[in-house]
Amino acid sequence: MADLRVDIAAEFVGKKAFKDADNAALRLDKTIKKLGRTLGVTLGASAIIAYSKASVKAFSDDEAAARRLSSAVDNLGLSFSKVQVATFISDLERTASIADDVLRPAFQSLLNITGSLTKSQELLNNAIQISRASGVDLATVTNDLGKGYVGITRGLIKYNTGLTRAELQTKGFNEILGIMLAKSAGAAQDYLTTTSFKMDTLALASENAKETIGKGLVDAFARIGGGTEAKDAAKAIDNIAKAVNGVTLVLGTAIGLVNKFRQGYTNFLMDPLGTGMGGAGASSTNRSASPAGTAVRLRQQREAEAAAVKRAKQVADLTKKQVASTKALTAEQKKQASLKKSGTVFDLEQIQIVAALKGQVTKEEEIRLQAQLALLNGNADLAKKLTDQILKAQDSSGNLAKFLAALPNARNPFEYLDAYLSYLAGKAAAIAVGTPFGQSAPNENAAPAPVPATNIPTMPSDGMITYNTRTGLNYNPNANNVVVELKITGEGDVTNAIAKGLQNQSLSTGDSAYINRRTGGFAG
Amino acid sequence: MPTKIQGVIAYRKALRQFEPDLAKETTKEITAFLKPVVKDARGYLPSNAEAPSGWLKRPNAKGRWANRYYDATIARRSISYKTSPSKANRSGFRALASIFNKGAAGAIYETAGRKSGVTGKFTPKLGGQLKGDKPKMTGRAIFRAFEEDQGKATAGVIKAIERSAAKFNAKVKG
Numbered sequence: 045m046a047d048l049r050v051d052i053a054a055e056f057v058g059k060k061a062f063k064d065a066d067n068a069a070l071r072l073d074k075t076i077k078k079l080g081r082t083l084g085v086t087l088g089a090s091a092i093i094a095y096s097k098a099s100v101k102a103f104s105d106d107e108a109a110a111r112r113l114s115s116a117v118d119n120l121g122l123s124f125s126k127v128q129v130a131t132f133i134s135d136l137e138r139t140a141s142i143a144d145d146v147l148r149p150a151f152q153s154l155l156n157i158t159g160s161l162t163k164s165q166e167l168l169n170n171a172i173q174i175s176r177a178s179g180v181d182l183a184t185v186t187n188d189l190g191k192g193y194v195g196i197t198r199g200l201i202k203y204n205t206g207l208t209r210a211e212l213q214t215k216g217f218n219e220i221l222g223i224m225l226a227k228s229a230g231a232a233q234d235y236l237t238t239t240s241f242k243m244d245t246l247a248l249a250s251e252n253a254k255e256t257i258g259k260g261l262v263d264a265f266a267r268i269g270g271g272t273e274a275k276d277a278a279k280a281i282d283n284i285a286k287a288v289n290g291v292t293l294v295l296g297t298a299i300g301l302v303n304k305f306r307q308g309y310t311n312f313l314m315d316p317l318g319t320g321m322g323g324a325g326a327s328s329t330n331r332s333a334s335p336a337g338t339a340v341r342l343r344q345q346r347e348a349e350a351a352a353v354k355r356a357k358q359v360a361d362l363t364k365k366q367v368a369s370t371k372a373l374t375a376e377q378k379k380q381a382s383l384k385k386s387g388t389v390f391d392l393e394q395i396q397i398v399a400a401l402k403g404q405v406t407k408e409e410e411i412r413l414q415a416q417l418a419l420l421n422g423n424a425d426l427a428k429k430l431t432d433q434i435l436k437a438q439d440s441s442g443n444l445a446k447f448l449a450a451l452p453n454a455r456n457p458f459e460y461l462d463a464y465l466s467y468l469a470g471k472a473a474a475i476a477v478g479t480p481f482g483q484s485a486p487n488e489n490a491a492p493a494p495v496p497a498t499n500i501p502t503m504p505s506d507g508m509i510t511y512n513t514r515t516g517l518n519y520n521p522n523a524n525n526v527v528v529e530l531k532i533t534g535e536g537d538v539t540n541a542i543a544k545g546l547q548n549q550s551l552s553t554g555d556s557a558y559i560n561r562r563t564g565g566f567a568g
Numbered sequence: 569m570p571t572k573i574q575g576v577i578a579y580r581k582a583l584r585q586f587e588p589d590l591a592k593e594t595t596k597e598i599t600a601f602l603k604p605v606v607k608d609a610r611g612y613l614p615s616n617a618e619a620p621s622g623w624l625k626r627p628n629a630k631g632r633w634a635n636r637y638y639d640a641t642i643a644r645r646s647i648s649y650k651t652s653p654s655k656a657n658r659s660g661f662r663a664l665a666s667i668f669n670k671g672a673a674g675a676i677y678e679t680a681g682r683k684s685g686v687t688g689k690f691t692p693k694l695g696g697q698l699k700g701d702k703p704k705m706t707g708r709a710i711f712r713a714f715e716e717d718q719g720k721a722t723a724g725v726i727k728a729i730e731r732s733a734a735k736f737n738a739k740v741k742g
Binding site for chain 1: 574575576577602605653654656659660661662663664665666667668669670674675678679705707710711714721722725726729
């Protein structure tokens with residue numbers, strides 16, 4: 045049968061078939077992505093773009109770290125040594141397989157602390173050795189060594205040098221470093237033979253490749269974006285991401301540009317001025333064979349080294365002074381303690397006790413004096429022992445017990461009440477059983493028992509409260525009331541006055557309750 | 569043509585949960601717009617006396633024709649309305665409210681002759697008028713009533729929902 049229905053205001057909720065298709069497509073997409081990841085195959089343009097972005101980021105991070113180190117070198121007055129620093133970092137990266145991203149900040153911190161290029165290089169090498177031996181990461185080791193260099197050796201305890209905390213504080217940094225290096229000797233060389241080192245090397249190569257590609261991409265994409273800066277590159281990458289179909293072609297072009305750029309960059313390094321005379325092939329002149337600026341660089345280095353040595357000497361002197369002052373303080377404390385001990389000899393109180401002990405005293409008095417002396421000298425054990433003896437002696441004498449036994453009984457202050465209470469109890473019992481108690485029960489005509497005489501003063505009575513020997517106390521609130529009875533019986537003056545008053549009230553309030561009986565109107 | 573709107577089903581569901589009183593009020597308002605159409609549609613059904621005599625219930629009928637008869641009471645009772653959303657149809661639409669004719673005899677009266685025309689021996693005897701803006705929305709009872717209502721019911725339902733939404737928003741905001 046046909047569905048006879050009028051639908052009013054329908055809402056489109058989507059077709060089930062559409063949803064099914066969507067879900068199926070999503071599942072397929074997920075499966076393909078998973079497969080791609082498993083096989084390590086970068087499927088699709090999105091993966092290429094992601095890698096490109098990561099490369100650009102790696103390059104930009106690396107560049108920023110290099111700039112920071114360069115600034116630090118400049119600030120230390122070693123601007124002409126930048127190339128040497130870069131070479132050192134690069135060589136160390138290659139030989140130790142530690143990324144320059146890690147080496148640069150470590151070297152920068154050491155350089156800031158020591159102020160010496162050679163000392164920083166030496167400490168960084170030492171830090172690598174200690175790091176490899178201890179398993180602590182290089183940044184931490186560098187930080188600890190830097191602090192140790194300026195006398196803060198507390199952080200070095202974690203390297204298990206076998207030195208106590210006190211020894212770490214008193215020994216010089218070089219001495220501690222020597223111990224640490226002796227304990228970690230060969231660790232760096234041994235590490236070079238491990239698989240971990242090989243993995244590090246591979247990872248490092250991959251990271252460097254990423255950085256290189258990143259640099260190439262930045263330049264290449266910047267050119268594609270119509271500019272020369274990184275923001276142009278970012279814009280270009282985003283545009284490429286949108287145009288997914290064309291990304292492969294663009295990337296291919298970009299890789300070509302990378303090679304071009306790398307070649308150009310190498311040429312630039314060889315011959316920055318573009319004279320065509322860079323590198324080993326340069327023709328001879330009358331100038332010094334050393335590169336330009338060598339003299340200035342060497343002079344800067346000499347000055348920096350001298351300053352560093354001076355600073356190191358200052359730190360060493362300061363440490364020495366600190367140790368000396370600590371020793372002096374300890375000696376002074378010892379001296380004070382000794383003096384205090386000697387001072388007790390001249391304590392008058394003690395002298396008196398000692399003198400008393402030497403005199404004719406009883407055994408008990410002797411113990412008491414000895415206890416007092418022990419208390420003055422702070423000998424708690426002896427003082428307790430002697431005090432116990434005194435107490436025992438007091439107990440064994442028995443004088444105290446005798447004294448207590450001889451004490452008379454304390455008198456009962458309420459003794460006189462006993463007789464009275466007994467009398468009352470007997471009376472109450474007699475009332476309960478209904479038998480006369482000593483005397484016959486009073487009848488109606490009998491004279492009431494007199495109120496017992498007390499010392500309570502008699503208060504003047506107003507008649508409202510009365511006492512009856514049979515019923516007890518009575519209260520009459522109306523005892524003092526004066527009753528005035530008013531009776532209006534005729535048509536006299538009082539009645540008229542009241543009527544007039546009521547009529548006047550009616551007129552003033554407008555209430556018609558009170559009207560003149562005769563006229564029917566209000567009374568006037 | 570049903571009016572297409574979005575989010576009303578979800579709104580009414582939320583309304584039932586958070587503002588049950590307002591939900592009831594909304595339903596009542598929608599009902600008020602549907603009832604006249606239903607009443608008209610029921611009025612278009614013929615009484616037993618007006619219906620073809622052979623179509624009425626015959627006490628001695630046997631077999632398959634024993635239950636195929638017209639009864640005005642049953643047919644009228646079968647025309648009703650509903651304010652809850654329907655299931656989605658093949659095109660993915662869910663009606664917010666509907667008027668339906670679910671009786672067998674009522675359906676025959678509703679649709680007879682709308683495809684082949686009012687011809688033959690039976691259809692011309694039914695009487696009434698086939699009305700509707702398109703073939704599937706043409707009929708003698710509910711479709712005619714809806715057609716003659718000229719969209720007032722639809723507009724009223726939407727207005728009722730709009731008013732309810734405004735009230736709900738006012739309550740929520742402030």
